[in-house]
Amino acid sequence: MAEIDTRVESRGEVQTSPRRGLSSLLDPPRLVGAAALIVGFLAWELYARSLENNIFFPTVGSMFEGLVALVQDPDFWAAYRLTLVPFLWGWVTSMVAGVVIGLIAGLNKTVWRLISPYVSFFHALPVSVLVPVMVVAFGIGLLASSSIVFLFGFFEVLLSTVVGVSYISDDVRDMTRSFGMGRVRAFRRVVLPGAMPAIMAGLRIGTGRAVVGMVVMELLLVSVGVGRLIIRYRALFQADLLYALVVTLAIFGLLALAGMRRLENYVLRWRGDA
Amino acid sequence: MIEVKGVSKIFTRDGKSFEALRDVSFDVDTGRFISLIGPSGCGKTTLLKMMAGLVKPTEGVIAIEGKEVTGSGQDRALVFQNFVLLPWADVLTNAAFGLEARGVPKKEREEIARAHLDRVGLGGFEKNYPHELSGGMQQRVGIARALAVDPDTLLMDEPFGSLDAITRHVMQHDLLRLWQETATKTTVFVTHSMEEAVLLSDQVVVMDTRPGRVSQVVDVPFPRPRDQDLSDSADYLEFTAELSHKLEQMQRMDMARSVDDRFDRDD
Numbered sequence: 001m002a003e004i005d006t007r008v009e010s011r012g013e014v015q016t017s018p019r020r021g022l023s024s025l026l027d028p029p030r031l032v033g034a035a036a037l038i039v040g041f042l043a044w045e046l047y048a049r050s051l052e053n054n055i056f057f058p059t060v061g062s063m064f065e066g067l068v069a070l071v072q073d074p075d076f077w078a079a080y081r082l083t084l085v086p087f088l089w090g091w092v093t094s095m096v097a098g099v100v101i102g103l104i105a106g107l108n109k110t111v112w113r114l115i116s117p118y119v120s121f122f123h124a125l126p127v128s129v130l131v132p133v134m135v136v137a138f139g140i141g142l143l144a145s146s147s148i149v150f151l152f153g154f155f156e157v158l159l160s161t162v163v164g165v166s167y168i169s170d171d172v173r174d175m176t177r178s179f180g181m182g183r184v185r186a187f188r189r190v191v192l193p194g195a196m197p198a199i200m201a202g203l204r205i206g207t208g209r210a211v212v213g214m215v216v217m218e219l220l221l222v223s224v225g226v227g228r229l230i231i232r233y234r235a236l237f238q239a240d241l242l243y244a245l246v247v248t249l250a251i252f253g254l255l256a257l258a259g260m261r262r263l264e265n266y267v268l269r270w271r272g273d274a
Numbered sequence: 275m276i277e278v279k280g281v282s283k284i285f286t287r288d289g290k291s292f293e294a295l296r297d298v299s300f301d302v303d304t305g306r307f308i309s310l311i312g313p314s315g316c317g318k319t320t321l322l323k324m325m326a327g328l329v330k331p332t333e334g335v336i337a338i339e340g341k342e343v344t345g346s347g348q349d350r351a352l353v354f355q356n357f358v359l360l361p362w363a364d365v366l367t368n369a370a371f372g373l374e375a376r377g378v379p380k381k382e383r384e385e386i387a388r389a390h391l392d393r394v395g396l397g398g399f400e401k402n403y404p405h406e407l408s409g410g411m412q413q414r415v416g417i418a419r420a421l422a423v424d425p426d427t428l429l430m431d432e433p434f435g436s437l438d439a440i441t442r443h444v445m446q447h448d449l450l451r452l453w454q455e456t457a458t459k460t461t462v463f464v465t466h467s468m469e470e471a472v473l474l475s476d477q478v479v480v481m482d483t484r485p486g487r488v489s490q491v492v493d494v495p496f497p498r499p500r501d502q503d504l505s506d507s508a509d510y511l512e513f514t515a516e517l518s519h520k521l522e523q524m525q526r527m528d529m530a531r532s533v534d535d536r537f538d539r540d541d
């Protein structure tokens with residue numbers, strides 16, 4: 001996860017922070033990353049060209065052409081709109097519920113003991129296997145699809161928040177108590193900011209998981225959105241469009257993570273550049 | 275006056291009990307500076323935390339100005355060994371934390387905190403964050419935070435224990451000056467260093483281990499105000515050397531006993 005994160009970070013910043021200008025694009029680590037990408041594309045292109053027919057494996061060039069075609073296709077945007085509705089529902093609710101329940105469980109040992117068997121169970125379980133369960137329980141509508149996204153993100157956020165609260169040191173608790181700070185004020189001024197680094201990390205990782213949940217939902221449920229396009233392109237052997245579509249999902253994930261990273265840096269700006 | 279009367283403390287963890295303090299009694303007169311000193315595990319920090327109301331004695335009573343300590347109180351303030359500043363808050367907010375805990379309005383508490391930051395030599399650093407400061411400067415914030423609430427009793431838990439020798443020396447003399455300027459605050463100071471204890475205190479409570487107990491209460495004969503001249507004087511060096519020697523012997527005894535304990539257990 002850490003490895004993926006750092007890559008996402010540097011690429012995310014390239015995409016989202018033009019304010020730093022060209023010079024930051026020329027940083028040695030970025031140059032190495034860019035070079036690695038180019039080498040990868042080259043290998044892909046050479047392999048694709050060596051094939052006698054590339055119906056199943058498009059060249060890089062045709063993939064990019066597919067990408068251009070996609071973004072000009074209203075069907076593509078309509079599909080994303082349909083997919084984003086359950087994603088947004090599931091994502092927002094999982095983040096909010098994860099933080100709120102996490103804070104309660106972090107502050108109250110009894111609550112934590114009550115929920116921890118369920119949390120361990122769901123956190124250890126590959127969430128995809130719950131898709132059929134969701135379908136049986138909720139059908140194939142918005143509730144089922146947003147529930148899947150929710151389940152992917154929720155436990156990550158919950159666990160991070162609980163850990164964040166419990167990692168506030170005994171010294172800080174003693175200090176707060178010794179000055180006689182009341183519980184409400186202490187929550188606002190000590191517990192919440194103290195847990196914030198872990199909460200923000202949980203939100204970022206949880207967002208990544210929610211994006212995975214979105215794709216799983218699209219592939220495993222009867223989809224009207226991006227999943228429908230994937231199935232169509234596959235059925236019609238339009239490999240260039242299929243690959244382009246996969247690339248758009250990757251871009252979506254990167255943008256979501258880069259946005260969360262920015263939010264994290266903003267909320268935790270007291271950390272400085274250290 | 276702080277009265278420590280027959281205080282014992284037994285910690286129990288995983289079914290094993292550990293006697294941290296046994297029947298500790300002594301008094302601290304109001305306005306005096308005393309040090310608690312002793313080998314690791316003698317319970318000096320536990321005793322300090324009891325005075326702060328963070329730890330309850332198993333037996334016995336601690337009373338301050340005739341009132342039994344049952345919890346934290348506005349009359350006391352703690353200074354911690356590892357500073358315990360809030361990393362997300364700037365220096366001014368940290369120094370004002372104790373006042374904020376007591377519900378003092380923002381403008382007023384920041385004014386008071388600013389004045390105390392000036393006193394400890396941190397004027398101009400109000401907007402910095404703790405991680406931008408050296409250890410010595412962080413502890414100055416810790417001291418300003420404690421003094422800002424104007425406590426009757428100042429409790430210091432090895433406040434210079436994690437600083438390098440030079441910083442430590444500077445901090446000791448600055449605290450000495452600061453305390454003599456204020457002069458009315460009863461102070462209990464936990465330390466490992468006899469030089470530090472003698473330089474700063476009116477009285478040194480020497481403690482021993484297994485179980486934690488008071489071994490000796492020594493009055494420090496040097497008049498105030500004290501300064502660098504004292505710590506350079508032959509009298510001071512001799513007095514300190516003698517006590518240090520005693521402390522060292524205690525430490526050796528303690529080590530010997532812990533070796534014995536290990537053999538006993540192996541048998």
